[in-house]
Amino acid sequence: MMEYSVARPAGKSPSLWSRLTRLGLRWWVDAGTVLLALVLFSVAWPTLHLTHQVPWPIAPLIAAFAALPVLLIRRNAPLGWAVSAGSALIIALAVPNQTGEAMPFQVVHIVALYFLVFAVTLRSPLPLVAVVWAATSMLLGAALSAEGVGADPWAWPVSLGATVFIAVLLRSLVRSRSELHRQTEVSELERARRTILEEKARIARDLHDVVAHHMSLVVVQAQTAPYRVTGVNDAARAEFESIGATAREALNEIRGLLGVLRSDGQLAEHTPQPTAADLEALFVGAARAGVDLTWSVEGTLAAIPDTVGSALYRIVQESLANAGRHAPGAAVRVGIDCAEIVTLTVVNGPGTSPAAAGNGGHGIAGMQARALAVGGRLTAEPTPDGGFRVSALLPRATAVDLSLAMATQQDTTA
Numbered sequence: 001m002m003e004y005s006v007a008r009p010a011g012k013s014p015s016l017w018s019r020l021t022r023l024g025l026r027w028w029v030d031a032g033t034v035l036l037a038l039v040l041f042s043v044a045w046p047t048l049h050l051t052h053q054v055p056w057p058i059a060p061l062i063a064a065f066a067a068l069p070v071l072l073i074r075r076n077a078p079l080g081w082a083v084s085a086g087s088a089l090i091i092a093l094a095v096p097n098q099t100g101e102a103m104p105f106q107v108v109h110i111v112a113l114y115f116l117v118f119a120v121t122l123r124s125p126l127p128l129v130a131v132v133w134a135a136t137s138m139l140l141g142a143a144l145s146a147e148g149v150g151a152d153p154w155a156w157p158v159s160l161g162a163t164v165f166i167a168v169l170l171r172s173l174v175r176s177r178s179e180l181h182r183q184t185e186v187s188e189l190e191r192a193r194r195t196i197l198e199e200k201a202r203i204a205r206d207l208h209d210v211v212a213h214h215m216s217l218v219v220v221q222a223q224t225a226p227y228r229v230t231g232v233n234d235a236a237r238a239e240f241e242s243i244g245a246t247a248r249e250a251l252n253e254i255r256g257l258l259g260v261l262r263s264d265g266q267l268a269e270h271t272p273q274p275t276a277a278d279l280e281a282l283f284v285g286a287a288r289a290g291v292d293l294t295w296s297v298e299g300t301l302a303a304i305p306d307t308v309g310s311a312l313y314r315i316v317q318e319s320l321a322n323a324g325r326h327a328p329g330a331a332v333r334v335g336i337d338c339a340e341i342v343t344l345t346v347v348n349g350p351g352t353s354p355a356a357a358g359n360g361g362h363g364i365a366g367m368q369a370r371a372l373a374v375g376g377r378l379t380a381e382p383t384p385d386g387g388f389r390v391s392a393l394l395p396r397a398t399a400v401d402l403s404l405a406m407a408t409q410q411d412t413t414a
Helices: 016-022 026-050 056-072 077-094 107-123 126-146 155-228 234-261 276-288 306-326 363-373 399-413
Strands: 292-298 331-338 341-348 377-382 388-395
Touching: 026 056, 026 107, 056 077, 056 107, 077 107, 077 126, 107 126, 107 155, 126 155, 155 234, 155 363, 276 292, 276 306, 276 331, 306 331, 306 341, 306 363, 306 388, 363 377, 363 388
Parallel strands: 292 331
Antiparallel strands: 331 341, 341 388, 377 388
């Protein structure tokens, strides 16, 4: 039984950092963060004596607490903000200012706090953003107003609020783009699922007509046997009637199964399906249509069973269509070996004219599904010269025969 699997989209929209990773920009964000921290530190250390009276051995440590928390912007922005705000409060209370100066914080420390508030707003829940905004506003507003710097108590909350507002807008933009991208992926996946289901329904129709033909022959043979064969007793006549009834019931079940697989509400088709014997007409028609086609057949196509022959016909038909669509003007070679394992090879070179515009479909997936339906295998891959090759192995009996043949072929090659 064939199994199809389509990857499911993630339930959550991709985060800002995952999108940056997908775009190859995450390394640049990390490098920019490190560069920002080094620049702030290189400014904070030499200018610390302008605002605070500290012994020179501990000046680098205080400068580090002022500048380096920005390194946590991507890893853990709330922790970086907590370290920066806590160290700002401790430095303002414990480290004396320069005489005549009324600045409890370094400007570098304030800039670092703004960067961290911006980062927290981008990635954290809104309640936490509100707490960070309020705490930072109180820290800066109360301390600087008490020292006579920034006497307007609303200046810092409004300034930080503008920073938070810009970050929220950017966050909403990223989230909306992520949601749009996720919805696009969902639409593509649903389209692929529909295509697979439609292909399965087409395969079911083909198999239905082939199997229904054989089952109908069984019914006719069972019902007419008592009249064609002389000396049939009552017991044999009853056995023939039982065989006919069972065959009719199986035929009805096959039609019911096909009805379940159909998604468009149409009734099952009963038109004759192509077989391997129809391939010659397909080749001649393609050559007349202008395809540079050469083909070779070893064995008798008519000897291939109808089920396998129908799959073989459809694979060749799709391969020729793909060659004409994606490599116009290219030479196409088809080789078929009608042995116990039917071997098919369709090779086309690079096109001599521009290919038709349009997105790639699901033709290869459909061909692989048809090969699997009869227990075979199919591979499709580009060739070194820019062309394309489709190779298929279709067993005339069971999939077990195919596995044995493949193993024998590998041993022979080795």
